[in-house]
Amino acid sequence: MSAALLPKPQMRxxxxxxxxxxxxxxxxxxxxxxxxxxxxxxDPRKKAYAEFYKNYDATKEFEAMRKAGVFESVGPKSP
Incomplete structure (x- = not known):
């Protein structure tokens, strides 16, 4: 009788x-x-890049690095 009370397990x-x-x-x-x-x-990264490059001046940045002596092949500007 107790076997009839338990449901059969699903095998298939x-x-x-x-x-x-x-x-x-x-x-x-x-x-x-x-x-x-x-x-x-x-999306926040794309927004940050867009905000950065909106006011970025590559020439100004290059001149600042050149004056600081970052580049070996480009010396400081002669007066």
Missing amino acids: GLLAKRLRIHIVGAFLFSFGCVALYKFGVA
Whole structure:
């Protein structure tokens, strides 16, 4: 009598059922990580680069480094 009260274990299709659940979970987790990286890292970084290069003068920066003696092949400007 006690054997009739316990449900039979599922043997057929158990792996396929578990894989379906885990694959959906893995996709949701990966898309969540991608969204967090995009909005938490990539977009702020792009905004910071755009802000930096909006007022960046490469010639002025080169002249400052040349006067400081950073370059060996380009000496200070002769007066």
